Amino acid sequence: MTASSAVTTGTLVVPDARLYYEIRGAGPLLVLVGAPMxxxxxxxxxxxxxxxxxVLTTDPRGHRASPLDDPRQDSTVPxxxxxxxxxxxxxxxxxxxxFGSSGGxxxxxxxxQTNPDLVTTVIAHEPPLRExxxxxxxxxxxxxxxxxxxxxxxxxxxxxxxxxxxGIEIPEPMLEQMFGGERDPEQxxxxxxxxxxxxxxxxxxxxxxxxxxxxxxxxxxxxxxxSTGQLCDHASRELAASLGVEPVLFPGDHTGFVDDPVAxxxxxxxxxxxxxxxxxxxxxQEQN
Numbered sequence: 001m002t003a004s005s006a007v008t009t010g011t012l013v014v015p016d017a018r019l020y021y022e023i024r025g026a027g028p029l030l031v032l033v034g035a036p037m038x039x040x041x042x043x044x045x046x047x048x049x050x051x052x053x054x055v056l057t058t059d060p061r062g063h064r065a066s067p068l069d070d071p072r073q074d075s076t077v078p079x080x081x082x083x084x085x086x087x088x089x090x091x092x093x094x095x096x097x098x099f100g101s102s103g104g105x106x107x108x109x110x111x112x113q114t115n116p117d118l119v120t121t122v123i124a125h126e127p128p129l130r131e132x133x134x135x136x137x138x139x140x141x142x143x144x145x146x147x148x149x150x151x152x153x154x155x156x157x158x159x160x161x162x163x164x165x166x167g168i169e170i171p172e173p174m175l176e177q178m179f180g181g182e183r184d185p186e187q188x189x190x191x192x193x194x195x196x197x198x199x200x201x202x203x204x205x206x207x208x209x210x211x212x213x214x215x216x217x218x219x220x221x222x223x224x225x226x227s228t229g230q231l232c233d234h235a236s237r238e239l240a241a242s243l244g245v246e247p248v249l250f251p252g253d254h255t256g257f258v259d260d261p262v263a264x265x266x267x268x269x270x271x272x273x274x275x276x277x278x279x280x281x282x283x284x285q286e287q288n
Contacts, residue, residue, distance in 0.1 A: 006024065006025075006050075007022050007023070007024055008022070008023040008024075009021070009022050009023075010022075010023070011065075012086060012087060012090050014061075014082070014083055014086050015079075015082075016061075016068055016069050016070065016073060016079070017061040017062070017066060017067065017068045017069065017083070018066060018067055019058055019059070019061065019066045019083055019086075019087060020039065020058065020059045020064065020065035020066045021039070021056060021057065021058040021059075021087060022039050022043075022046070022056070022057045022058070023054065023055070023056055023091070024046050024047065024049075024050035024054070024055045024057075025046075025049070025050025025051065025052070025053055025054050025055050026050075026053075026054055027052050027053045027054055028053055028054065028096075028097065029053070029054045029056065029088065029091065029093040029094055029095075029096040029097070030049060030053040030054065030055050030056070030096065030097045030098075030099065030272075031055075031056045031057075031058075031084065031087075031088065031096050031097070031098040031099065031100075031108075032045060032046055032049075032055060032056070032057050032099050032101075032257075033057070033058060033060070033084065033098065033099070033100045033101075033104035033107060033108060034060065034100070034101050034102055034103060034104035035060045035075070035080060035100075035102065035103030035104045035106070035107055035198065035202060036060060036063050036103060036190055036191075036193070036194040036198060037060075037101065037102065037103075037104065038058075038059040038060065038063050038064045038065075038066075038190070039057035039058055039059050039064075040064075041255075041257075041258055042057045042257065043057065044257075044258075044261035045257040045261040045264055045265045045268075047261070048261055048262055048265035048266075049265050049268065049269060052269065053097075054091075054093055056087065056088075056091065056096070058083075058087060060075065060080060060083070060103075060104070060107070061075055061079065061080060061083055062075050062190075062193045062197060062198065063190045063193060063194075064186060064190060071193070072197070073197070074197045074198070074201055075193070075197055075198040075201060075202075076201045077106055077107060077110045077201055077202060077205040078110060078114070080103075080106075080107040080110070081107055081108075081110035081111040081113075081114055081115070082114075083107075084098065084107060084108070084111045085111060085114070085115045085118055088118045088119075089118070094118050094119075095117065095118050095119055095120045096118060096119060096120065097119075097120055097121045097122075097123070097272060098111060098112075098119050098121070098122050098123070099122075099123040099125065099268060100122070100123070100124055100125065100127070101125040101126060101254075101255075101257065102125070102126055102127065102128060102232070102254065103127075103128065103198070103202040105123075105124035105125050105126060105127035105222075106124075106127045106128070106129065106202050106205050108122045108123075108124055109122060109124050109127065109207050109212070109219070110205065110207075112212060112215060112217045112219065113207070113208055113211050113212065113215075116215040116216060116217045119217045120217065120218065121217065121218040121219075121220065121272065122217055122218070122219050122220065123220045123222050123248075123268070123271065123272075124219065124220070124221050124222065124236070124239065125222035125223075125224075125250060125257075126222065126223060126224060126227060126232035126233070126235075126236055126254050127232065127235060127236060127239065128166075128202060128203050128231065128232050128235060129203075129205070129206070129207065129235040129236075129238070129239055130143065130203040130204070130231070130235065131203075131204060131205070131206045132206075132207075132235050132238040132239060132242070133231075133234060133235060133238060139165065139203075139231070140203075140204075142161070142165045143165070143199065143200065143203055144200075145161060146158050146161045146162050146165065146195075146199070147195055147196075147199060147200060149161055150192075150195040150196075151195075151196070155179050155180070155191075156175055156176060156179045156180050158195065159175060159178070159179045160172075160175055163175075165231060166230055166231045166232065166254075167229055167230035167231050167233075168230060168253075168254070207239065207242075209239075209242035209243055212243055213243060213244065219243055219245065220245070220248055220271060221236050221237075221239050221240040221243065221245060221247045221248065222236070222247065222248050222249075222250050222271075223236045223237070223247045223248070223249055223250065224249075224250055224251070224252050224253040224254055224256050225249045225250065225251060225252065225253075225256075226252055226253040226256075227253045227254055230253075230254070232254055248271055250264060250267050250268070251263040251264050251267055252264065
């Protein structure tokens, strides 16, 4: 896989917002999307995949270069799914393969449910689908406590509780280094918007497994190989079970595409090139 470096940028006006996006490469349309992760987080992976695909990345609504008309407006899952539909339609290059990670995986699943004609394949990488977990009630309460803690101004405390809920171990000195003291104002703004207006909506969304099974869109559930035991690992496995598919392992953990974009892009392209039967297996059969 030979990487492509040329980047074209644009802005699309959508209801209540303006969406910044980037285009790389040529070939079938592949969308890489996060929430709250922006286009920059996917740049290195997009660079690799642009050798064989037209790769679209975007800043989700309310973050970075995608401002809202009303900054106090919540980022709901249906709104983000509609944004993706409008971007794909705007480019006139679909239907698309959509890889979504974390909150972006939730957006991608919602897009498949509402606009299956625009999506051939969804790769839902570690969606934080809290409501699928057996202890959803308790997890819901934890999420509300995290949001309330942030609202008091205790940023480090909110992140400490968030990572504890996620099952991700972050040493205390690193927490202080990452979220205390002087910080990038843009990162602070995107963080504030996520806590205040997005986290609750993302984690409360509930997919419709019967609908996802009935549409022609192929749904692949991805899990980081190093995410074992984390909340998104459990939620992703619950989603895969509800869809009757085997989860696919990707390099790294929740942000493997940031930590090792070359390995991650290679794995993603391999998964996309595999026949559908490779990921939709009879119950009890092992996956490659």
